[in-house]
Amino acid sequence: MLRQYELVERVKAYDPDADEAMLNRAYVYTVQKHGSQKRASGDPYFSHPVEVAGLMTDLKLDQETIVTALLHDTVEDTLATIEDIEANFGGEVARLVDGVTKLSKIETMPEDERAAENLRKFLLAMSEDIRVLLVKLADRLHNMRTLHFIKSPEKRARIARETIEIYAPLAERVGMYEYMREMQMLAFRYIEAEAYETITQRLQQIRESDTGQVDAIALAIKQALSEAGLKVEVSGREKHPYSIWKKMAERHVTFEQITDIMAFRVITENEADCYAALGVLHTVWQFIPGRFKDYISTPKNNGYRSLHTSLIYENSMRVEVQIRTRVMHRRNEFGLAAHWAYKQGDRPDGQVGWLRDLIEIVDASHDPEELMEHTRLAIYQDRIFAFTPKGALFQLPKGATPVDFAFAVHTDLGAQMVGAKINARHMPLRTQLQNGDVVEIIKAEDAEPQLSWLGFVVTGKARAAIRRAVRAKEREEVSELGSKLFDEIVERIPSKIGKKARAGAVERLGLEDEDALMYAIGAAKITDREVMEALVPGSTADLAPNDDWAQQGKAISIRGLTAGVGFHLAECCHPVPGDRIVGIRKRDSGVEVHAIDCITLANGIDDDWLDLSWGSRSAGAVGRLRITLYDRMGALAEMTGILAKNHVNVKSIALVQEDAPFASWEVDLEVQDLAHLTRILSALRASDAVTQAERI
Structure with a gap:
């Protein structure tokens, strides 16, 4: 653990003008407030905020951030209040501490709800000051480093899963790749223990059998670039186990089939040398088509800049190479944190574009499950680049469609879109965009988002906006x-x-x-x-106890029919109580009751029409739905479970279309009335197993 003078010396080393007295007060304050509290490791609790502050000094962050790191748990875990913090350390530190502090009520919530509420709080706090996230990421990283001291395997797994699903992607989105990689590594061993052990052992075997191959390749790259007159630094490393496991899972391959386990980094003097080095490497060794990415001319959303290429080295070995300047390397590893270094005058305003999208998602999500789903979609990596016709660049996840693109440009544009042109050609809205596509959105003022879009959009922003509409x-x-x-x-x-x-x-x-x-x-x-x-209070006094107009079990009654005239509900439109209805007088078969918007009526009928209305609302009418499910295990069971929860009698169910990865079913349901049918539709549309549910 860092001692008080060591922490102060670290800050003074890069910021000689730092307020030494405030740093000392904060150190003493956290030691006093946490007192005899212990961590799971048995260490004094105050060792944790001190180590988090140490991580912040590694990033050369300003003194307010260092003090916040020291105090970030005092309000949650001690008798200290935000007012105390403000009185002792000022309003800015108090605001930052309040942003990082986890509310005690969060710990009593169910797991998903707790994670969602935690995430909601930090997203909103981040929107005002990104330093809240920087401290939180350091807090989570140190907790992961000591996770093995927690005795409960279930708790370790839960914390690890939350880290890999939320905090590691957030670290990536602000460009803190060092934090992201270490979080992934630490979490991986608890989430996939067997895979972690297997891959770690295989990498150890490779290291033991390696006769200096990594050093030899790095030397060969450096010699080739030196001969071309370029002054560079070259380093090589093996990819970490989580990265390898993820690639195995995505490509459905074994460890032996992963050919690019080794990666090399070339650090140049300036940007021009990056491109010169790339030309040399592509001349000396064959490069793999489709594996070159230029993040210097087109940086990632988080500011990441580098050239990526893959080469075929001797014996058909694939080698990944990243080329960047020293300044790029610093900012690539620590992202937005690098902008917050104490000397920087061009600090970010705290709300970059992707963060604004996340805040919009917070507002649009109406329950914890939706918030978690939409946010995970928004923060995961693997991006492609697409352009507007005027040349504006937008980054989207792989698999994004024109609908995702429209919502990325502006929520109103997505809501009004009716079609799209990709590279000047009309294309279906479900078309997946490719790098460099030029996308033109066709819109109409009276258009509105369609439920069916949920079947193919991939961004959290689009999904949240569609569901809200x-x-x-x-x-x-x-x-x-x-x-x-x-x-x-x-x-x-x-x-x-x-x-x-x-x-x-x-x-x-x-x-x-x-x-x-x-x-x-x-x-x-x-x-x-x-x-x-x-x-009218008292108006129901004369009604029988069970004489509720919506009482179930009554026979269907129709007003407007001559006494004794029989009727039946048309099977072309399946009207239910609550629909506006008309009757068609049929010879020898009584009256056929249709919904007023029935397609059969629109096609013209010569028989006599009768103006009808429903009698008392009642059960027994049959409504027909077309429900499209994701064709996966358990989807049909989830659909029938929803129907059962809504107390509906399924009269028939039939598979009418299979179009991978979807399956469409026609279901006849005996319902009480239109309100009952509407509730069933709403419940179905809210299910992740259902991509579309419509009445037919």
């Missing part, structure tokens, strides 16, 4: 249905219902406004009896 549309439809049902309820009340009665009903039912009332009625969250009583 679909939810808003569904709410509008349910509220519209509720308004119609409200009118029916009002007809059953003998007294006249005005605005005052409506306002009183909203208040009695504890709802926000009239729209919330209509939504509650349409979604069957409240019964007819409750609405009547809220409108």
Whole structure:
């Protein structure tokens, strides 16, 4: 553990003007506040914030960040308050400490919800000051270094999984590759222990049998570049076990089939020498087509700049080479942290483009599961580059489509898109973009996001925006249905219902406004009896105890038919109570009841039309849905589970189309009314197993 004077000397070494007194006060403060607290290792607890502060000095960060690192656990784990921090160390440090502090209530939440709430808090704090994330990443890195002291295997696995799924990708997104690699390595051994041991042993065998091959290749590269008059440094290393395992999983290959286990780094004097070195290497050795990437002319979103190429060395050995300047190397390894070094005058404003997208996702996600899904999509790597017709560059994940591109440009553009041109050709919206594509978005003012887009978009921003738009549309439809049902309820009340009665009903039912009332009625969250009583207290006194207008089990009744005339519900449109309906008088078969928007009616029918309406809302009508699932194990079971939870009787189910990776089913459901059917559709559309659910 760093001693007090050692920490101060580290800061003074790169910032002679640092406030030594404040650094000393912060060190003493954290030691006093944590007192006799112990870590799982048995070490004094204050050793942890001191080590985190040490990691911050390695990055040459400003004194406020060092003090924040020292104090980051005091509010959560001691009697100290944010007000105490502000009084002793100023408002800026207090704000940073508050951003890093984990709320105690988070620890009592379920695992997914806790992780989501933690992530939500840090994303919002990061939007104001990126140093919050830098301290948090150092905090997580030190905790991972001491994870083996935690006795519970389940807790170790949970922390490791959270690290590899959230914090390592966040480190990558701010360009802190050193942190990212070490987090991945440390987490990998707990998440995939067997794979970690196997790959580590194989790498050890290679090292033991190696007769200086890595050094020999590095020397050959340096000699070739020196002969061309270039002054360079060359170093070689083997890729770490997690990187190898990930490549094995992605390519579905064995360890023996991984040919580029070794990677070499060439450090040059300036940018021009990077390209000169690349030309030399491609002349001396054959390069592998498709494996060259120029991140100098087109940097990654996190500011990463380097040339990447793969060469075929002797005996068909594949070798990966990265070429960069010394300045690029420093910024590549430590990313945004390098910009925050104490001398830098061009500090970032704390909100880079990808971070703004994450904040938008926080606002759009309506539950923890969605937040985690959308954020993971947003922070993982593997990017491609695409351009607008005017030449603006956008980075997207591999597999991104024109829909993802449109939402990346602007949320409103994505919401209004109706088509796309890729390299001046009209292409389907599900087309996957390639590096260098020029994408033109075709839009219309009255367009809106389609639920089917969720089947192929890959960015968290697009997915969150589409789901938010679909939810808003569904709410509008349910509220519209509720308004119609409200009118029916009002007809059953003998007294006249005005605005005052409506306002009183909203208040009695504890709802926000009239729209919330209509939504509650349409979604069957409240019964007819409750609405009547809220409108006119005492109006249900004469009703039988079970005489609820939505009582299940009543036979379907139709108003507008002559007594004794038979009817049946048309199978072309499957009308259910709540639909606007008309009757078609058929010879020898009574009256056929259709939904008003039935395609059969639109095609023209010569028979007599009857203006009909539903009697009391009732169960027994059959609605037909077309549900498209991801064709994977458990998807059908998840669909039927949703139907069971919504108390629906499945009359028939049939597979109608298979189009990998999707499978479409037609399902006939016996439902109570349109509100019941709408709830079922909403539940299906919210499932990750379902890519599309429509009534037909």
